[in-house]
Amino acid sequence: MSNCQSCPVRGRAICASLDGDELAAFSRMARHQRVPAGHTLIWEGEDVPLIANVIGGVLKLVVAAADGREQIVGLVFPSDFIGRPFGKESPYRVTALTDAEVCIYNRNSFDAFAAAHPHLQHKLLRRTLDELDRARYWMLLLGRKSASQKVASFLLEMSDRLARLDRKEAGFELPFGRQQIADILGLTIETTSRQLTRLRADGIVDLPSRRAVVIHDRDAMERMAG
């Protein structure tokens, strides 16, 4: 049985809406699981009866076109939840970018529990509304921004989202390589690489290692992001 008391996302995940007895019942339904980097938890089109809370690590949501090109349509961070409650098949693949830890529920049990606990459902609704806003904002980036605007916007958003986890004062470590960045931004790996090189040449960022980023001139970056 999971120990929710020591859970690092206890205060932020949807379970935060549950108290003593409810939490005990909820945690009895849970199965804790490690997901190694690169492993796919859910395949698209599959009717996976599974809901999960992310405890640690980062996962990606991927939609693939018929010809194999991929678009990452969402990133899942600790305290976010994964899966499609209420019985629809998953329209996208869920793959771990780093080693991850999740807390898994059987979907039927989860649905029943949610129906009986309006507070939980309320949290779920709020999170889904937030995700929808984020997805829609990302549509502006994909549809209307140039390559340099995309890369600048991306680095700013990653800086914000990773700051909460990393707590390094200066920079942050991306949980993925160049191809993944390209798949997030709707670009090729070459274009992505060129834009990063240019940002470094202009002194706006430093790239001390493959995945590390230090933003030197945040104002310039925000101007570039459009």
Next chain:
Amino acid sequence: MSNCQSCPVRGRAICASLDGDELAAFSRMARHQRVPAGHTLIWEGEDVPLIANVIGGVLKLVVAAADGREQIVGLVFPSDFIGRPFGKESPYRVTALTDAEVCIYNRNSFDAFAAAHPHLQHKLLRRTLDELDRARYWMLLLGRKSASQKVASFLLEMSDRLARLDRKEAGFELPFGRQQIADILGLTIETTSRQLTRLRADGIVDLPSRRAVVIHDRDAMERMAG
């Protein structure tokens, strides 16, 4: 006071989850309003304390970049709801594409009512999850598809979504002009027009008037959509 009994979206909107007394109380909170084509109901950044159900017509959700370029991030059809429950400001503008009719609620009252009626909240959650799936699927189109694939995908989706309203056997009437299509697909008006012309030249569609579309060869269209 609104008359929900004769409401054309009675069976499909979120209110479908309410019965006799609940519906009566809910409808006392509602204000029926006409929105003429082109009129903006909600501006981005504004903290509009407003939730609405669409009864008739079509509206668009728009995000604008700093330089004025626009991306349509969602279309709102009858029975869909508009607004951001639970107190966040709207991240996008909501503008009517056609003359529309909506059923408006004060957000605070709506939130309180939703909190007290789990069935309503459940419907809201399901709809929001569906919208999120749709938005994410659209991200593949924006990030990875070519102009011709975008236009073909668009016509197919419009065919599906409008068929439910129109019920014309052969074709359908788009509720918007070329610039709006371009803003949905992340293209310019010229590119959009050229792709439509090419589809007509290839005999795949007919464009009997500015906004009318008849799909002749649906298979070819699906092949094009990628």
Next chain:
DNA sequence: CGACCAATTGATTGTTATCAAGGGATGTGG
């Protein structure tokens, strides 16, 4: 009929994808 607006068409430019090759880090086995 003429004015106006939306859509189309044409010519050209610019950006990004594609194709191709060259670094540079990491890890393994000799």
Next chain:
DNA sequence: CCACATCCCTTGATAACAATCAATTGGTCG
């Protein structure tokens, strides 16, 4: 500890696609 292989990233040359700039057409309404 070094040679080598591998993987990922970068860089370069070229091509394709869509954006932009610029007219023109066509449909609608006073």
